[in-house]
Amino acid sequence: MKVTREQAAQNRERIVETAARLFRENGFDGIGVADLMKTAGLTHGGFYGHFPSKEALLGEAVGRALDGAGGGWQALMAAHPGDPLGAVARSYLSGAHRDNPGLGCAISALGADIARAGPAVQEGVTARVADQLDVLAGVAPGATAADKRRKAIGTYAAMIGALVLARAVSDRALSDEILETVAASLQSAGK
Amino acid sequence: MKVTREQAAQNRERIVETAARLFRENGFDGIGVADLMKTAGLTHGGFYGHFPSKEALLGEAVGRALDGAGGGWQALMAAHPGDPLGAVARSYLSGAHRDNPGLGCAISALGADIARAGPAVQEGVTARVADQLDVLAGVAPGATAADKRRKAIGTYAAMIGALVLARAVSDRALSDEILETVAASLQSAGK
C-alpha cells in the first residue's frame, strides 16, 4: 500500500485542498478527520502521517485558501485597471460567493474558528491579512499612503461584514440588498 | 426533585442565557449540551424537557443575544444625541467587545453557524437584523430615507467585518488599527 514519494506529496496536497473546502463549508468542528480523509480518497489512519493534529491542518488549509483568494484579487485588479478596488468588491460581494462558502473567503467562513485556534493558525492568517491589506492599499484612492491604507482597511472590513451578514439572513431580498449596497459604496465613483 | 412552575421558568431562562454566552464563546459545535447544563447548574437529561433539540436552543440564544445588543444600542444612542451612529460604532469596535465575544454581537461570533442552521434560527436572526437596520437608519445621516438606509447597511457591515477581522489576527497592533480605523470612518465627522 505504499506509494511513490511524489504520490504521497500529491495525497498531502489533496488533503489540504479538501480540508480548505470542507472546513469553510462545515466549520472546523463540523467535519471530522475520517470524513475529510474519505473525501480526499484516503483512509482515516493515514492522516497522522501527514499532519500532527487536526488543528495543524486547519492552519495549512486556511493559509491555502487565503493565498488562493489573494491570487484571484491580483488577476481581477489587472483586468480592471480603471477601478481595481471596485472589481474586487463586486466579485467578493457576488451571489456566487455568498452561496459557495467552500470556495470563498476563509475569514468570513472561518473567522470565529480562527479566533479560537492556536497561535500558529492565527499567525498564518495575520501574515496573509497584512499582505492583502498591502495589495488593496496599493490600488486604493487617497492622497497619502495613510489615506490609502485606511481605505484598504475599511474596504476589507465592509466586504467581510457584508458577506457574513448576507449569509446569516434567510430573506433573499435583504441578503441581496446588503451585498449590492455595500458593493455600490465601494465602487470608485462612490465616496 | 420537582421545582415550582416559576423556578422551572427561571431554569429555562438560565439555560438560554448560559447558552447565549457559551455558544458565542465556543461556537455551536464547541460546547455540548451536558457542559452547558452543568454551567447552568442543572443536569444533562433535564435539557430535553425545555427544548426539543440543541438547535432550538441556538435559535433562542441567538435571539436573546441580538435583543440584548439592540437594547444596548438604543441606550447608547439616547446618551449621544450628537453622534448616535458614532457612539454605537465606538462601543462595537472597542477592545472590550473584541476580547469578550461571549457578551457581544451574535452575528460576528456565530455568523457561520447561523448560516448553516435551519430556517427557524435564520428567520429569528433576519427579523432582528431588519429591526437593527431600521434603528440605525433612523439616526443615520442622509438626504433621503434610501440614503439613510444605505448608510445603515454600510455601517453595520463595516462593524461586523472589522470585529471578525480584529479577532482573527494575532498581531495586537494590527487588530487595534483595524478597530480604530473603521471606528474613525464611522464618526459623524467622517464621510
Added chain:
DNA sequence: ATTATCTATAGATCTATAGATAATGC
C-alpha cells in the same frame, strides 16, 4: 530498510431518550 497507507481500536465525547424520583398543583 524505509515509509506511506491501511485496518482496528482505545478512550473520550456527542445528542437524545427511557424510566425513576419527588415535589407541586389540582
Added chain:
DNA sequence: ATTATCTATAGATCTATAGATAATGC
C-alpha cells in the same frame, strides 16, 4: 395526578494511536 429534574444509557461519532502490510528507494 402532573411534571420538572434526575440517573443511566443507547448508539453514534470524535481525535489520536498501534501495529500490519506492501511497495518504494537505497
